[in-house]
Amino acid sequence: MTSLADWLAGQSVDPKLASTVASMAAASVEIAGVLRQAAIKGQVVLASGTNVQGEQQKALDVISNDIVLKHLRENAAVSILISEELEEAVHLSNDGKYIIATDPLDGSSNLDVNVTVGTIFSVLDAGKGMLQPGSAQLAAAYTAYGPATNLVLTFGTSVAVFTLDDVGVFQLTDDEVEVPPATSEFAINTARERFWDEATTTYVRENVVGESGRAGKRYNMRWVGSMVADVHRILMRGGIFLYPLDSETVTKGGRLRLLYEANPMAMLIETAGGRSTTGKQGILDVVPTAIHQRVPVILGSAEEVQRVEQLYSTSG
Structure with a gap:
């Protein structure tokens, strides 16, 4: 060892x-x-x-x-x-x-x-x-x-x-962890659905309908509510983690902190071949304005994150 x-x-x-x-x-x-x-x-x-x-x-x-x-x-x-x-x-x-x-x-x-x-x-x-x-x-x-x-x-x-x-x-x-590019699992707190934006709502609903949805496959939802636990699962076997900007968190800029939650997790996921985004830009591209700044966080398997990015690009 x-x-x-x-x-x-x-x-x-x-x-x-x-x-x-x-x-x-x-x-x-x-x-x-x-x-x-x-x-x-x-x-x-x-x-x-x-x-x-x-x-x-x-x-x-x-x-x-x-x-x-x-x-x-x-x-x-x-x-x-x-x-x-x-x-x-x-x-x-x-x-x-x-x-x-x-x-x-x-x-x-x-x-x-x-x-x-x-x-x-x-x-x-x-x-x-x-x-x-x-x-x-x-x-x-x-x-x-x-x-x-x-x-x-x-x-x-x-x-x-x-x-x-x-x-x-x-x-x-x-010593060579790689996030699978595709997945059939997503992690989000569905109790917050009433606050979600259009892109998030559309993405989750497409997944929930399974084989007849846009991705053409059945999904399972996983949500621990501990970011480390959720991201560790995704890093090991694939998936996507979503804590998007919503109508309740918009005044704060998001829920998770940029410098010590979003950035390190995004670096790990991207280095392992995954993707990360706020919905509007790559997490690693955000220039912080305060040490406790909050941002939306979407990260995980590349193909799933790209689907979410496409939905944001067309939802206005």
Whole structure:
């Protein structure tokens, strides 16, 4: 087996970039350990506050953020942390080359029912400022805390999957992940149908009618409600994830955050041969205007995303 440390040592990237990824991986190992004991310690309940998004925090949101911050403070290569849980960016006391943008514990609302949750992160060049498009990312990754703990990572050339072993070391289990171009699964929250735009409504209805629809095949719907869980399934076996702009989220610009949710997931999916879009433009082309900016997110198997893009192009 090849450990993450050995794999990173063999990559043609700046050693300080590799060490930045290693620090986030170490934070993930610690978070995985905390999650295993969370229910026993009563940590799946809500904390007393809300985050900058106005969302109620679980105790584990705060704990996970603190773990990430601790590991990054120990790495002189990182100068700035942008976190979903913090209103302002944290400027660490060094002149490090890199920025980490992260959702320390994505999907935490599912913790009380033991659903897969995760840590998502993006690495950017600190010399270019905090508001960079996704195409400028130097690395993107997520850790999925499920029956196994997987770290899924890209530097932009391929997507590798690592699995946490029984002694706390990430071991390489797949180094050439490819998203199948076609699929018969879609992931969307159908309870929001009344808010959808025309393109989304048309796409889903075409799928639901099955063989008689535009795609000429039967579809299944899958929706976990944890972005890491939904995207991990799509990355492994194909599918499409949709959280489009709708009449309720339009004033916020969308539901998911660009810098630390949409961009890293889009980079992973596109590197693996899939596609991503807001419906109007490629996610990786969006130039951010704020660190907590929200955008619509549609990503997954290339043929399905292209169908959605065509519907947007003709729906006005």
